[in-house]
Amino acid sequence: MNTHGEAKPRLHDRLLPVDESCKVESRADGSFLIRRNIPLEAYPHRCTELLLRWAREVPDRVFIAQRPREVIREHAWEEWTYGMTLAAVRSLGQALLDRRLSVERPVMILSENQIENQLLALACSHVGVPYIPVAPAYSLQAKDHDQLKWLAALCRPGLVYASSSVAYRRAVKAAFPQVEWVTGQCDGDDATPLDALLRTEPTAAVERAYEAISPNQPVKVLFTSGTTGRPKGVIFTHEMICCNRQQLIQTLPAIYAQPPVLVDWLPWHHTFGGTFCVGIALTGGGSFYIDPGQPVPGRIDGTLQALREIAPTFYGSTPGGMAALLPHLSSDEPLRKNFFSRLRVMNYGGALCPPHVRRGFDEVTHQAGGEVSYISIGGSTECGPCALVTMRDPGCEPIMGVPVPGMEVKLAPVDDKLELRFKGPSVTPGYWRQPELNERAFDEEGFFRLGDAASFVDLPGGDLRLRLEGRLAENFKLITGTWVNTETLRLKALAAFAALARDVVIVGEGQSEVGALVFPNLDVCRTLDPSLPDGADPDRIVASVAVRGTFEQRLGALNADQGSAGRIVRLMLEPEPPTIDSGELTAKQSVSPLAVLRRRAAAVEALFQEPVVPRVIRWKGSNGS
Secondary structure, eight states, X not given: OOTTSOOOOOOOOOOOOSSTTEEEEEOTTSOEEEEESSOOOOOOSSTTHHHHHHHHHOTTSEEEEEXXXXXXXXXXXEEEEHHHHHHHHHHHHHHHHHTTOOSSSOEEEOSOSOXXXXXXXXXXXXXXXXXXXXXXXXXXTOSSOHHHHHHHHHHOOSEEEEEEHHHHHHHHHHHOTTSXXXXXXXXXXXXXXXXXXXXXXXXXXXXXXXXXXXXXXXXXXXXXXXXXXXXXXXXXXXXXXXHHHHHHHHHOGGGGSSOOEEEEOOOTTSHIIIIIIHHHHHHTTOEEEEOSSOSSTTTHHHHHHHHHHOOOSEEEEOHHHHHHHHHHHHHOHHHHHHHHSSOOEEEEOSSOOOHHHHHHHHHHHHHHTOOOEEEOEXXXXXXXXXXXXXXXXXXXXXXXXXXXXXXXXXXXXXXTEEXXXXXXXXXXXXXXXXXXXXXXXXXXXXXXXXXXXXXXXXXTTSOEEEEEEEXXXXXXXXXXXXXXXXXXXXXXXXXXXXGGEEEXXXXXXXXXXXXXXXXEOHHHHHTTOTTSOTTOOHHHHHHOHHHHHHHHHHXXXXXXXXXXXXXXXXXXXXXXXXXXXXXXXXXXXXXXXXXXXXXXXHHXXXXXXXXXXXXXXXXXXXXXX
């Protein structure tokens, strides 16, 4: 029994199969092992093997395209076919070999998504030189470039690529003063033009380097966001990437029923965009159109125009990106018609989808007459990234699917939770030149510790699935000793507030009651108060009696019939939204709770002050109200 006399939830002890093709094993130490019975089929062992195939079979098919820099008009795309791409990769590969680049002297890419970026990445993969894509913000937004200098010292690159010598000069000179740097746009600087590398005549050395690649050789290093400290460099090997692509083929063959077409904005220095989405196009001999915009305020126009012109068959996004796109799909019939005209699979990841966003996509899909499979993939950068795939639409629930073939999943007891852990050929061997991190990242059996809690849950029809229970590090205890599941409560809050809230961060560790910082949708909230003019100041919007009253009403509905760990007693509307610059918003457009708590410590302190400060909305059912 817990401190409130409620029965403590037991770990699920019904050993029903998670799926007909899965087996669950209960072990004496309280852990569970889940495996697919479906065998993992053969797959390539070099990342560019499929590039060679498609360049041979469909040399004139578009592989990658982007808007021309010089031309901004409708229907203008710079397109590179598979044949053109392979020719460029061979030339660039020769240039890399001429510079004696290697695992000890890798290539670092500082720039945003561009054709040249991808050509260089493929060339590195083709001749066995690891590449390291880095968030452009480290170069373009930082003041002292401390993070970039730290990465330079850790990685010791032999060549640095940046799209523009003008935009990146200060960062390169600060962090890489002695390293050759290559640019796509060279403006009379000491940088080497990329065109010079592209003009290199390939020799037999390129093919010898390709043939010499071993499956466990590093392809690239992706640095995680580092919200809890310095970034961690996740090693991707050839086997890891090739294996994960085969696992997806076997799990979701519908993606490859025809050559996939993607219009994608997700950044390549993250695994969702740079590994998963690019991999879908390359695996299926498809076409990847680089989204010239981004589904965020001020940049979405480029996205909308691209989606009016190019109809995707697969679309990947974050819940934040979906929320930004939804009102345009609702109001713009030509956009909606083209977007859904051949869309078959839509994957959302990086965070759980708010209910009003998911319902909205159901509505626009129906309006367009589309037939779309909505999926959510579980895993992490360290897992390739795809470890668990839903076999049915998860809706807004944190329901995860079955392991991909060849992946072994362990649920290990940690306190009174079960932690997700993974082992298989698509799991990283470790972190780049950070051996101290490996000791903590893997358990005694070699399973990677994800840091997420999970539980078993029965679904209609008798199927058993895994339910995500939030980050172990983000869940917390009240002063009463009661655990608060932050992700479950966050989802309930988003469902209750619906379109009024963009996101919610649950707080209250060491307090007697749960609180929340709410990032309101200011445009929607403004409509609640007719006295507020267009363009009203955010502080004025969140101070509106009508706005606060609506949140208070919905807070009451949220808390009805909930125990102490399931109700939010205090909330504060935050007029300043999270941003990438502040570190509170990741490049995937998901909120980092740890960064929010660190940056807004004063707001959290004010939330729990007594007497209650004016900014705080307190649930009327709480004691002392």
